[in-house]
Amino acid sequence: MTYALPKLIIAFIVTFxxxxxxxxMADTRAETLIETQAASALAILANPDLSQTxxxxxxxxxxxxxxxxxxxxxxxxxxxAKTASxxxxxxxxxxxxxxxxxxxxxxxxxxxxxxxKVQKSVDRKPGDSIVFTQLSGGALKAPSxxxxxxxxxxxxxxxxxIEVGGIWLTQHQRAEITAIIDKNNGAISAAIDSxxxxxxxxxxxxxxxxx
Numbered sequence: 001m002t003y004a005l006p007k008l009i010i011a012f013i014v015t016f017x018x019x020x021x022x023x024x025m026a027d028t029r030a031e032t033l034i035e036t037q038a039a040s041a042l043a044i045l046a047n048p049d050l051s052q053t054x055x056x057x058x059x060x061x062x063x064x065x066x067x068x069x070x071x072x073x074x075x076x077x078x079x080x081a082k083t084a085s086x087x088x089x090x091x092x093x094x095x096x097x098x099x100x101x102x103x104x105x106x107x108x109x110x111x112x113x114x115x116x117k118v119q120k121s122v123d124r125k126p127g128d129s130i131v132f133t134q135l136s137g138g139a140l141k142a143p144s145x146x147x148x149x150x151x152x153x154x155x156x157x158x159x160x161x162i163e164v165g166g167i168w169l170t171q172h173q174r175a176e177i178t179a180i181i182d183k184n185n186g187a188i189s190a191a192i193d194s195x196x197x198x199x200x201x202x203x204x205x206x207x208x209x210x211x
Contacts, residue, residue, distance in 0.1 A: 030129040030150035068158035113138035127152035
């Protein structure tokens with residue numbers, strides 16, 4: 001009984017030392033992604049030397065690296081992702097891809113000249129983190145909080161959702177899209193048509209899906 005307490009303390013210390021670095025590494029990877037790629041995307045939109053076409057092209061390329069758009073497309077379909085045919089899923093993914101890029105540019109385009117600073121990150125579970133950032137300066141009268149949900153996908157960190165102005169964009173898109181499908185008796189084509197009306201590249205995306 002004399003050695004019970006020291007043994008418990010040693011066991012606790014060993015466990016803490018083993019587990020803490022794992023959590024820290026997960027946080028660091030997610031934070032590094034936002035500090036580099038997200039800040040770079042915002043800088044593109046704020047660059048006065050780029051034309052609007054150049055900004056759109058470079059921003060979209062950066063978002064392709066930053067966000068897992070194809071995985072987001074499946075998520076926003078909700079339960080309908082499981083019942084969609086391969087053709088429907090391919091068509092929806094292509095149309096949603098262009099729509100999502102335009103939304104990210106619209107929302108993040110409100111910023112750019114501001115300074116982005118990572119405040120902290122919180123692990124929801126291993127490989128699933130929320131990164132808290134603060135945007136300040138520029139045209140902002142007060143600092144603005146933007147949160148980024150980052151998943152470890154096949155060993156690489158990717159953004160799957162962004163909270164801007166208190167609204168998680170992917171969650172909001174899922175609610176809208178599933179509501180459209182619900183109102184149309186489960187027809188995914190209704191969601192595709194709705195996104196088509198909002199995407200100037202809809203015709204190209206649909207042709208790619210059918211090719």
